[in-house]
Every structure is written in C-alpha cells, then in structure tokens.
C-alpha cells in the first residue's frame with residue numbers, strides 16, 4: 001500500500017520511522033512518502049496561505065500549491081482515495097480504517113490555518129475519491145496529528161504488520177464493543193486479585209465472562225455504541 005502525505009510540517013511524520021509502522025515500511029508492506037507542500041510554490045517566500053475572501057479571522061490555504069501537489073502525487077495512480085483531515089468531516093472509525101486498507105493508494109492532504117480553499121476539494125475529486133475525515137468532536141491545529149492517527153489505524157491492518165492477527169480481532173471496536181479487561185502474573189498484586197474465572201481453565205466460562213465484561217464496559221463508558229448499530 002502506498003500513502004502520500006502533503007503537509008507544510010513534514011517533520012511531524014518523522015515518528016513513522018519508529019514503532020510498528022517503521023517496521024512495516026522496512027519490510028516493504030507500506031510505502032509512505034511525505035511531501036512538503038511548499039515544494040509546489042514558486043515565490044521567494046514559498047507562500048501557501050492568503051487572506052479570506054469576504055473577510056474573517058485567520059488565513060486560508062491557497063489553491064495553486066495544492067493543485068500542483070495533488071497532480072504530482074496522483075500521477076499514474078488510478079483514482080486514489082484522497083483524505084483531507086478536517087473537524088468538519090465525517091467521523092473516522094474502525095470501519096473507515098478497514099475500508100481504507102483495501103485501497104492501493106491513499107493521499108492525505110493536511111490543512112493548516114483556518115482551512116483550505118474550497119475549490120481544492122472539487123479539483124481533487126477529479127483525481128480521486130475525496131473524503132473529509134474527522135477524528136472526533138474537538139479541534140486540532142491542523143490535519144497532521146489526525147493524519148498520523150489515521151495512518152496508524154490503517155497501517156496496522158495491513159496483513160503482516162501486526163505479528164499476531166488474532167490480536168486484531170479481539171480488540172475494542174472490532175466487534176462494536178469495548179475490549180475486555182486483561183491480566184497477567186502475578187495472580188495477586190498489592191492486594192488486588194485476578195478474577196478467579198481467568199484461573200479456572202474453563203474456556204467457555206472465560207469467554208462468557210469476557211463478553212459480559214465487554215457489555216458492562218460499553219454500557220458504562222460508551223452507551224452510544226450499543227444504540228447505533230455498526
């Protein structure tokens with residue numbers, strides 16, 4: 001899978017070298033290319049933003065560098081998915097991550113300031129499938145941290161990236177519920193005991209207890225997951 005990232009802060013993505021995804025890149029499972037949007041400017045100050053038409057606070061990212069950058073990274077690619085991280089986008093979920101991992105080519109366009117000139121999204125739609133995606137109902141300074149989160153969520157679903165594939169199915173959100181609690185040795189620690197059922201060797205009872213814990217936790221912490229069905 002190939003991922004291109006367009007950003008004015010390429011160094012935000014340096015951490016992709018380390019961790020799980022660094023290994024995936026080294027093994028050739030994931031080809032991530034981070035580009036500086038300013039490479040597609042032509043003025044001495046490498047300008048990427050300007051004042052908004054109609055007035056208002058902040059600056060808007062100019063369309064021209066985006067147009068050239070999108071042309072360059074999508075050249076020769078057959079309709080990639082072009083993601084613009086945005087608090088005004090649709091919600092990114094585990095389901096989205098599962099859909100994105102099926103695509104050969106993902107492009108992340110990371111906006112800063114008050115946003116990107118709206119015409120960029122219309123133009124991008126001529127090159128690929130455009131998706132504005134939000135991580136949740138709060139505001140970040142730009143798309144970089146959100147893109148990193150989405151790259152990690154998608155990247156770990158690439159076969160071979162996570163060593164044990166079983167660990168992908170038994171985690172929060174894969175079955176629409178929160179994960180069950182985990183324990184390891186010692187069985188007693190500072191007066192806290194491991195739930196006895198986990199020491200019983202009764203696999204049926206363990207599975208039932210874990211499922212019950214998933215339901216209890218989900219009802220307590222994320223009742224919204226129980227009402228709107230995935």
Ligand code: 6GU
Nearest residue numbers: 085086135136138140146
């Ligand atoms: Cl994708 N971008 C920004 N700037 N803020 C966010 C977000 C994205 N998701 C949640 N907050």
